[in-house]
Amino acid sequence: MRDPITALERAIRSLPEPTRVAMLDGIRSHPIVCGAYTDGRGGICPMLAAHRHGGRVTLLAFARSWDNFTRAKRPRRATEREVRVLEHLLEASLQEQSEFAQAIAEYQRTRRTFPDFRVKRLSGSRRSDRRAAAGAAARTA
Numbered sequence: 001m002r003d004p005i006t007a008l009e010r011a012i013r014s015l016p017e018p019t020r021v022a023m024l025d026g027i028r029s030h031p032i033v034c035g036a037y038t039d040g041r042g043g044i045c046p047m048l049a050a051h052r053h054g055g056r057v058t059l060l061a062f063a064r065s066w067d068n069f070t071r072a073k074r075p076r077r078a079t080e081r082e083v084r085v086l087e088h089l090l091e092a093s094l095q096e097q098s099e100f101a102q103a104i105a106e107y108q109r110t111r112r113t114f115p116d117f118r119v120k121r122l123s124g125s126r127r128s129d130r131r132a133a134a135g136a137a138a139r140t141a
Helices: 004-013 017-029 046-052 060-070 080-110 129-140
Strands: none
Touching: 004 060, 004 080, 017 046, 017 080, 046 060, 060 080
């Protein structure tokens, strides 16, 4: 993919919702790095931040798109702008998920329900008269 921000957005949308919430909490409370898992000075990558806040998912596509978006050649601290863009993308993906969930709930409330049908047996037997009489005699005996 040629557009790094679109790749990052796509990778974020592929994360489960609880992981996105955990990542949002994590990037707000930890120093974030790019180009590595940790930088040895307290900085952590966004996936590790999500992991530490309960989002137990590993997605290599996210890590690659994050490093591609930040153009990290070596481990370094992410700039304020990079973290802010990640935060906005996470918030937008959570808001879209919420709107989608609301639309599904509304549809389920308003969908048409069908009445109960009563099945009635047709009168008359499809058996030949002789077989029907034998069956009736067997039932009454």
